[in-house]
C-alpha cells in the first residue's frame with residue numbers, strides 16, 4: 598500500500614479524493630486492524646482521514662463463518678487534502694413537491710417549519726448516504742480468474758459522486774479492470790495500472806468482450822493490440 602500511495606501526489610490534483618475499499622481479515626480468531634499502520638503513514642504525509650463509509654453488500658451468503666455472522670459489508674476509507682463537495686446524484690423522494698404538511702422534510706414531531714424549508718420546493722437530488730447499498734454479485738465469467746472483483750456499480754457510484762464527466766480517475770489497483778469499465782459507463786477517463794501481467798490481459802479481454810467495437814492500442818507507439826499479441830505468438834511459436 599505504501600509503495601503505491603507514496604506516488605499519489607504525482608498522480609492527483611490538489612483537490613483529488615482518495616477512496617479505498619478494504620474488507621475484514623481474520624487471523625488467530627480476531628479481525629485484524631491491518632489498515633492501522635497505513636492510516637498513520639497516510640496521515641503523516643498529509644492525507645487526512647476525511648471520511649469512513651460502509652459498503653452494504655446486501656444479504657449475506659449461506660455458509661459457516663466460524664461462529665461469526667455472515668459477512669455483508671466492507672469499509673471505504675476516504676482521504677483528501679482539500680474537501681470536494683460531492684455531487685447530488687440521488688433522486689429525492691419528494692422532488693418537485695413544495696415542502697408542505699403533505700410531504701417532504703419534517704421535524705421529529707411531524708411538523709413542517711422554517712428549518713424544513715416550509716413552502717419551498719424540495720430539491721430534485723441529494724448527496725448520497727455514507728452507507729453505499731450496492732449488492733455484491735458474481736462477476737459473470739471472470740469470478741474464477743480474479744479473486745477480488747468488485748461490482749462495476751461501486752466505482753461507478755463513487756465516480757458520479759466525486760468527479761464530473763470527462764475528468765480523470767486514477768486506479769492504482771486495476772485488477773480485472775472494473776474501474777475502467779465504470780469510467781466508460783460514466784464518461785470519465787480512467788488511468789489504471791496493474792502489477793500482474795495476467796490480470797492486465799484479463800482486464801483487456803473483459804473490456805473487449807463488452808466493447809468489441811472500440812479499438813485497443815498500445816499507447817507507446819499506437820500499435821494495435823491484436824497485431825502485437827499476434828507477433829508475440831509468432832515469436833513464441835518459432836522459439837518452440
Ligand SMILES: C[S@@+](CC[C@H](N)C(=O)[O-])C[C@H]1O[C@@H](n2cnc3c(N)ncnc32)[C@H](O)[C@@H]1O
Pocket residue numbers: 600601743745746747748769770771772773774775776790791792793796
Ligand atoms: C483487490 S485487487 C483489485 C481488484 C479490482 N477491484 C477488480 O474489481 O478487479 C488488487 C489488485 O492490485 C494489484 N496490485 C497489488 N499491488 C500492486 C502494485 N504495487 N501496483 C499495481 N497493482 C498492484 C493486484 O495484482 C490485484 O490485482
